[in-house]
Amino acid sequence: MSIRACALESEAFLALKDVYDHRERAAGQWRSKGGKVVGKLGSDVPDELVIAAGMLPVQICAAPDRELAEAGKYLENAFDPVVRAQFERLVDGTYGDQLDALAISNSNDTIIRIFYYLREIHRVEPEKNVPPVAFIDWTFTRSRIWQERCEFVLNLFRQQVEQWAGRTVSDDEIRAAGRLMNENRAALRAMAALRRGEEVRVNGSEALTIIGAGLFMEKAEHTALVRQVTEDAKGWPVLTGPRVFYTGANQEDTELYQKLEELGLVVVGEDTDWGDRSYERDFDLTYPVLRGVVDRYFLRTPTVEKSRVAQSVEILSRQVESTGAEGVVFYTNAYAEVATFNMPDQRKMLDGRGVKHVTLSRMTYPIRNNEGLDEKLAAFAAGMRGGE
Amino acid sequence: MAEEKRPASKSAAVKKLAATKAAGAYQKKWFLEMRERVEREGCDFAILNADVPMEIFRAMDIPFVVNQWWSAICGAKRKTKRYFELMRENGYRPDLDSYCAMALAESFDPDDKKLDADGNPIGPWGGLPKISISITRATSDSLVKIYDLLARNHGGELYVMGNTIARKTPLNWYELTADRWEELYDSDRLDAAVEDLKELIRWLEMKTGKLFDINKLQEVMDLVNEQEGYYKKIRDLIASCHPVPVTVVDTINAVMQAQWQRGTRWAADHARGLYEEIRALADKGEAAVPNEKLRMMWLGRGMWQDFAFYQRFEEKYGAVFMWSMYLAMGADAYTRNHVEQDPLRALAARFVGMEDFLHMPPWNSSWFIQQAKQNDIDGVVYMIPDNDVIALEGSYFIIKNLEAAGIPVLSFQADPVNVGKWNAETMTGMVEEFIERRVIPNQKK
Numbered sequence: 001m002s003i004r005a006c007a008l009e010s011e012a013f014l015a016l017k018d019v020y021d022h023r024e025r026a027a028g029q030w031r032s033k034g035g036k037v038v039g040k041l042g043s044d045v046p047d048e049l050v051i052a053a054g055m056l057p058v059q060i061c062a063a064p065d066r067e068l069a070e071a072g073k074y075l076e077n078a079f080d081p082v083v084r085a086q087f088e089r090l091v092d093g094t095y096g097d098q099l100d101a102l103a104i105s106n107s108n109d110t111i112i113r114i115f116y117y118l119r120e121i122h123r124v125e126p127e128k129n130v131p132p133v134a135f136i137d138w139t140f141t142r143s144r145i146w147q148e149r150c151e152f153v154l155n156l157f158r159q160q161v162e163q164w165a166g167r168t169v170s171d172d173e174i175r176a177a178g179r180l181m182n183e184n185r186a187a188l189r190a191m192a193a194l195r196r197g198e199e200v201r202v203n204g205s206e207a208l209t210i211i212g213a214g215l216f217m218e219k220a221e222h223t224a225l226v227r228q229v230t231e232d233a234k235g236w237p238v239l240t241g242p243r244v245f246y247t248g249a250n251q252e253d254t255e256l257y258q259k260l261e262e263l264g265l266v267v268v269g270e271d272t273d274w275g276d277r278s279y280e281r282d283f284d285l286t287y288p289v290l291r292g293v294v295d296r297y298f299l300r301t302p303t304v305e306k307s308r309v310a311q312s313v314e315i316l317s318r319q320v321e322s323t324g325a326e327g328v329v330f331y332t333n334a335y336a337e338v339a340t341f342n343m344p345d346q347r348k349m350l351d352g353r354g355v356k357h358v359t360l361s362r363m364t365y366p367i368r369n370n371e372g373l374d375e376k377l378a379a380f381a382a383g384m385r386g387g388e
Numbered sequence: 389m390a391e392e393k394r395p396a397s398k399s400a401a402v403k404k405l406a407a408t409k410a411a412g413a414y415q416k417k418w419f420l421e422m423r424e425r426v427e428r429e430g431c432d433f434a435i436l437n438a439d440v441p442m443e444i445f446r447a448m449d450i451p452f453v454v455n456q457w458w459s460a461i462c463g464a465k466r467k468t469k470r471y472f473e474l475m476r477e478n479g480y481r482p483d484l485d486s487y488c489a490m491a492l493a494e495s496f497d498p499d500d501k502k503l504d505a506d507g508n509p510i511g512p513w514g515g516l517p518k519i520s521i522s523i524t525r526a527t528s529d530s531l532v533k534i535y536d537l538l539a540r541n542h543g544g545e546l547y548v549m550g551n552t553i554a555r556k557t558p559l560n561w562y563e564l565t566a567d568r569w570e571e572l573y574d575s576d577r578l579d580a581a582v583e584d585l586k587e588l589i590r591w592l593e594m595k596t597g598k599l600f601d602i603n604k605l606q607e608v609m610d611l612v613n614e615q616e617g618y619y620k621k622i623r624d625l626i627a628s629c630h631p632v633p634v635t636v637v638d639t640i641n642a643v644m645q646a647q648w649q650r651g652t653r654w655a656a657d658h659a660r661g662l663y664e665e666i667r668a669l670a671d672k673g674e675a676a677v678p679n680e681k682l683r684m685m686w687l688g689r690g691m692w693q694d695f696a697f698y699q700r701f702e703e704k705y706g707a708v709f710m711w712s713m714y715l716a717m718g719a720d721a722y723t724r725n726h727v728e729q730d731p732l733r734a735l736a737a738r739f740v741g742m743e744d745f746l747h748m749p750p751w752n753s754s755w756f757i758q759q760a761k762q763n764d765i766d767g768v769v770y771m772i773p774d775n776d777v778i779a780l781e782g783s784y785f786i787i788k789n790l791e792a793a794g795i796p797v798l799s800f801q802a803d804p805v806n807v808g809k810w811n812a813e814t815m816t817g818m819v820e821e822f823i824e825r826r827v828i829p830n831q832k833k
Binding site: 073074075076077078079106108109110112113115116117119120123124135137139140141143145146149152305306308309310335336337338340341342343344347361 | 478479480481484526528529530532533534536537540546548549550551552553555576580583584587748749750772773774775776777778779780782783784785788789801
């Protein structure tokens with residue numbers, strides 16, 4: 001286990017780990033008190049609007065050991081295996097029983113198709129237990145006209161949220177939710193500071209657990225626990241070992257990070273929405289509310305899929321610099337490998353800086369099903385240790 | 389060796405129309421003249437994704453090629469194997485969006501502009517000219533990367549147009565496209581697409597120093613309507629003929645090659661010539677397959693590497709592949725009347741939904757059923773690209789709807805570009821089995 005005993009002695013960490021390990025529980029409790037729960041598929045569903053309407057946003061996630069009978073029926077081969085596993089739970093009734101509604105953001109090409117398919121299932125197979133679906137048509141092309149259109153799109157989503165909630169949502173409520181989210185992001189940034197710098201005290205698996213729990217629970221409660229665990233972690237033993245930065249597909253659990261950590265590596269950061277990217281850029285409370293939401297999601301650091309190639313090199317260079325990483329793990333799931341177009345230039349940049357790297361592509365889900373992964377990681381770790 | 393046992397390749401495809409041959413000859417002549425002009429004048433040259441509104445470039449007289457057309461040329465010139473190697477050698481995955489990445493692979497080829505030992509050009513037709521403008525719509529993240537790298541490798545500039553997702557999806561879209569296109573889309577989508585066009589035009593004017601003239605665009609749009617109108621006549625004529633006078637082997641290339649020239653006098657005249665030629669065959673009662681018994685529909689991209697495949701079932705079963713999306717899209721998807729009221733909005737109404745008609749349920753499946761019925765289709769062979777996110781199109785719904793309408797479907801997943809993965813013998817066997825076990829028994833019901 002790469003989650004250390006010191007972490008497991010922290011009550012705050014244990015509470016977060018409990019939510020992370022039992023992802024449906026908080027939502028179930030919320031609903032049992034009469035609250036509504038909105039599932040989020042994609043990384044750009046604005047929590048601010050859902051929370052402002054008094055509903056609980058929770059991230060859609062895959063289940064590693066489930067048969068994918070429904071996904072096999074509806075989806076072609078060329079779907080990301082993690083999305084395939086998420087889709088299974090959306091269509092087999094799991095989320096139909098747990099959610100009041102589902103919001104999908106066009107965060108990548110595959111997810112757009114999932115929206116099309118769910119919309120069509122609602123039309124032609126209405127008997128399926130699939131939650132009501134709304135799509136947020138962000139246009140991430142960075143120019144004035146698309147930034148403006150995003151405000152229009154977010155207003156449509158606001159109206160949808162109001163319909164789900166059965167009431168209007170005021171600007172003040174959105175601003176209050178923005179403040180709540182900013183506090184949460186600030187707490188996570190303070191925790192993340194303990195992953196880098198002179199003394200690293202929180203490892204990657206612990207960080208993923210702390211960050212990830214927030215995707216499934218009420219934000220104020222999460223913020224309080226993150227603050228407490230950050231205080232606790234200041235006394236945790238300093239981690240030694242080669243530092244690595246992770247870039248690529250979201251890791252919805254700690255299995256990969258545990259493998260890296262068992263090999264003596266320290267994961268000091270990542271560019272994913274289940275990691276560091278989730279708390280980047282605040283909601284600017286001085287803007288009109290919808291412009292503030294657009295600003296937060298439209299202008300934060302683009303994902304590896306949405307960035308231009310040169311931009312991806314610049315972003316990775318900055319991340320390696322800021323985290324002090326000595327190595328980089330590139331990771332892409334099968335059929336979701338847009339990021340591989342960045343990699344030749346990124347690897348060239350890393351080679352120029354003497355930063356080692358390993359590329360894991362065509363990956364399947366769950367992690368343990370990838371043949372040869374352990375050997376590849378072991379060779380990478382040996383190379384990293386040799387460079388110490 | 390398995391390679392030697394494969395049935396005859398592309399060269400054995402029997403093409404009988406003069407218009408098909410004329411289109412093939414014209415496109416090479418056009419390309420060589422265009423490249424010569426680019427080199428002589430040192431002017432801008434653009435590469436466009438298939439759904440970028442080429443009409444703007446036509447109206448502004450900016451030379452361009454459409455990337456996917458060029459991929460087909462690369463495939464026909466048997467360059468895919470070499471280009472896959474070049475992608476790999478340069479650190480890129482050769483199997484990702486390979487249909488769109490041929491020009492990128494070519495840009496890595498140091499020998500592209502050289503001649504071989506016999507004095508023949510090594511690059512397809514001597515290779516693409518230097519690209520100064522690389523444009524795609526943001527219909528896929530990988531496309532943006534490909535065009536980004538293309539621009540960089542050629543020392544050109546990338547321009548990305550936006551993309552929006554349809555909320556409104558009237559099932560009878562094919563009845564609305566020509567005259568009621570304002571009803572077809574959410575108004576805000578059209579508004580945004582028009583703004584996007586205006587931004588593009590401003591950028592092109594700054595980049596090239598050329599003036600955009602709205603009257604010239606209207607001329608181009610009128611020519612497109614004229615051309616596509618003939619495709620509708622051809623499609624309707626073929627659908628009404630029993631037996632059909634021509635097959636997809638005749639129509640795919642004739643239409644596709646001219647489609648990339650749309651908005652020119654040549655393309656409109658070529659479409660008219662194609663119609664007149666097929667009309668004459670129909671009037672004479674000529675049959676493409678004299679013993680026509682089964683009318684087959686091909687769903688998916690053209691089998692560029694093996695066109696003869698479509699004809700392998702004619703003699704044995706009287707099975708004629710008579711429908712492909714290429715002609716039918718021309719018939720149903722492109723025409724936009726009432727151009728004079730607002731040419732830019734009419735153009736926006738053409739390109740904003742082009743991908744959706746083919747790849748978005750329910751638009752694709754509702755159209756395929758309507759087309760299958762109009763064409764009296766007995767069976768559908770459906771090739772689903774196995775490595776391409778862009779082509780994820782709800783095949784489950786397409787198959788389910790066609791089968792529910794009583795039309796048997798054979799679906800299979802394959803790479804439409806990679807010759808190395810194509811096994812004609814296996815595929816022929818699959819289709820024969822499908823015909824014998826599903827199509828013929830179903831027809832007898």
